[in-house]
Amino acid sequence: MTDQDPSLSRVLQSWRHDPRAAPRFNAGVWARIEAARTAPWSSAAIIARWCGVPAQHFRWALPLGASLVLLLAATVGAGAGYLQTVRGRNDRMAAAYVQAIDPVQMTAGHHH
Amino acid sequence: MHRLARFALLVVVVAACAYGVTSYYTGRRSEDQWTWLRLEFHLNTAQLTRIHALHAAFQPVCADHCNRVAAAQLRLTALEQAGGKSSPEYAATAVEWDAIKRECNAATLRHLQAVAQVMDPDQARRYLAMMVPRIARSDHQGPRGVR
Numbered sequence: 001m002t003d004q005d006p007s008l009s010r011v012l013q014s015w016r017h018d019p020r021a022a023p024r025f026n027a028g029v030w031a032r033i034e035a036a037r038t039a040p041w042s043s044a045a046i047i048a049r050w051c052g053v054p055a056q057h058f059r060w061a062l063p064l065g066a067s068l069v070l071l072l073a074a075t076v077g078a079g080a081g082y083l084q085t086v087r088g089r090n091d092r093m094a095a096a097y098v099q100a101i102d103p104v105q106m107t108a109g110h111h112h
Numbered sequence: 113m114h115r116l117a118r119f120a121l122l123v124v125v126v127a128a129c130a131y132g133v134t135s136y137y138t139g140r141r142s143e144d145q146w147t148w149l150r151l152e153f154h155l156n157t158a159q160l161t162r163i164h165a166l167h168a169a170f171q172p173v174c175a176d177h178c179n180r181v182a183a184a185q186l187r188l189t190a191l192e193q194a195g196g197k198s199s200p201e202y203a204a205t206a207v208e209w210d211a212i213k214r215e216c217n218a219a220t221l222r223h224l225q226a227v228a229q230v231m232d233p234d235q236a237r238r239y240l241a242m243m244v245p246r247i248a249r250s251d252h253q254g255p256r257g258v259r
Binding site: 066073081091093094096098103 | 169
């Protein structure tokens with residue numbers, strides 16, 4: 001079979017392909033675009049796929065995860081603030097307590 | 113990515129606000145030393161009363177030590193101002209000051225140990241760990257009134 005085969009050339013020249021239009025193709029494309037645009041839970045969809053569960057059951061996963069991270073941040077911040085304040089107060093109080101019973105420190109304070 | 117960066121910023125702001133608010137409200141609480149001692153070392157009324165008594169008994173000893181330390185410091189300061197820092201009298205007073213200081217530290221340590229004995233063993237260990245280094249620290253310093 002070569003390009004010079006006249007019968008093949010004739011067949012190719014006369015060949016036409018008319019694919020049948022997919023039913024509701026445009027509507028389907030727009031529906032998928034709209035779904036992607038309005039779904040803020042694409043990360044949840046990844047987790048859902050990974051778990052083998054429909055994505056719509058994971059709509060709450062991202063907001064819940066974000067809320068938990070914020071709660072953790074607040075807890076860590078409050079804990080750090082509390083610990084540092086308590087440590088600072090203990091340090092101050094212990095220093096004042098020892099100064100009140102240590103003559104060397106007491107007299108040093110008076111002479112400065 | 114932009115949304116993630118905004119969220120990270122929000123996390124930092126929330127943590128910082130929680131830190132600030134907790135520090136502010138925890139730091140506002142003012143206590144006298146006895147209240148702090150009672151709460152920090154979980155003292156009951158009997159223990160607190162006993163420690164009060166130990167402190168009261170230590171006051172005259174402390175006052176005597178204070179007077180002796182102050183007198184030695186004043187002598188050292190006077191000698192230093194008179195330019196007699198290399199005199200034998202200054203050296204003798206410095207030796208005396210050092211001896212008084214050691215005596216004071218020993219007495220203070222004994223007092224701390226007596227107070228610790230009143231506490232529960234765990235609290236006593238914490239108390240000594242917190243207080244003793246503060247006494248020991250002053251043991252390595254020079255005559256403060258002279259510097």
